[in-house]
Amino acid sequence: MSQLDDMDKRIGARIRIERESRGWSLTELAERSAVSRAMIHKIERGESSPTAALLGKLSGAFSLSMSTLMARAEMQQGRFLRKEEQPVWVDPQTGYKRRHVSPKSDLPLDLVRIELPAGAEVPMPASAYAFMRQLIWVLEGRLTFIEGDARHSMSAGDCLELGPPTDCVFKNESGEPCTYAVLVLRNA
Numbered sequence: 001m002s003q004l005d006d007m008d009k010r011i012g013a014r015i016r017i018e019r020e021s022r023g024w025s026l027t028e029l030a031e032r033s034a035v036s037r038a039m040i041h042k043i044e045r046g047e048s049s050p051t052a053a054l055l056g057k058l059s060g061a062f063s064l065s066m067s068t069l070m071a072r073a074e075m076q077q078g079r080f081l082r083k084e085e086q087p088v089w090v091d092p093q094t095g096y097k098r099r100h101v102s103p104k105s106d107l108p109l110d111l112v113r114i115e116l117p118a119g120a121e122v123p124m125p126a127s128a129y130a131f132m133r134q135l136i137w138v139l140e141g142r143l144t145f146i147e148g149d150a151r152h153s154m155s156a157g158d159c160l161e162l163g164p165p166t167d168c169v170f171k172n173e174s175g176e177p178c179t180y181a182v183l184v185l186r187n188a
Contacts, residue, residue: 007074007089009046011055014073016044018062033061049092052122060127067100067110067132067184074100094120096170101181110184116143116172129165133185136160141178144171154180 019029019040026044030037035057042048050058052066059069074087081103089098095117102111116122136145137159145152148166162168172178 007087008043008049010073011050011070011089012044012046014069015040015058018064018069018072019044022062029058029061033057051093052091052096052098053093053124056124056128060125065132065184065186066124066128067112067182068186070098071100071104071110079103079105091122094122096120096122108186110186112182112184113139114170114180114182116141116170116178116180118172118175118177120172122170124168124170126165126167129162129168134162135183136162137181137183139179139181141172141176142174143178143180144173145169146171 019026024032026037026040029035029040033040035054039048039054040058043050043054055069056066059066062069070087070089074089081101087100090096091098097115099113099115100110101113102109136143136154138154138156140156142156143154145154145160146169147163148168150163152160154160
């Protein structure tokens with residue numbers, strides 16, 4: 001089994017745990033997330049690799065950030081996390097590559113490194129941002145971040161604090177990959 005197949009199975013299992021811990025049926029989660037019941041079933045069984053946009057919808061339905069949902073699926077407890085042990089997930093639709101950098105701890109934050117391929121676009125619903133504050137720091141390349149009606153054109157070194165929750169889009173409109181870090185501060 002490949003690392004990505006294993007990650008898909010862990011994500012699916014985590015979604016099922018989150019759903020069942022709330023006493024929700026597949027139908028109820030489908031209604032709350034606007035994701036089809038059939039797709040949720042495939043993801044929970046590890047038969048389909050979810051996209052970033054779909055994970056954003058599911059995490060919002062659970063009142064979790066996508067980062068928190070992924071961390072619950074990915075991480076082991078510990079204060080030190082070597083690069084080769086950092087969980088990596090790749091969006092099968094866009095090639096968006098997410099590396100969870102920070103170790104799992106009691107700190108109310110997560111540090112995530114994203115590689116967004118040239119020409120890729122990843123939408124995220126407002127519900128995926130409703131429960132935390134975030135900073136986006138561009139490490140390499142250019143990122144266009146659309147936050148509701150606001151458009152932020154960012155280059156290497158630029159850092160943006162996200163505003164109130166709204167539908168967002170991460171876009172790489174350039175011909176080169178973009179690498180950025182997201183620092184997520186969870187509400188206590």
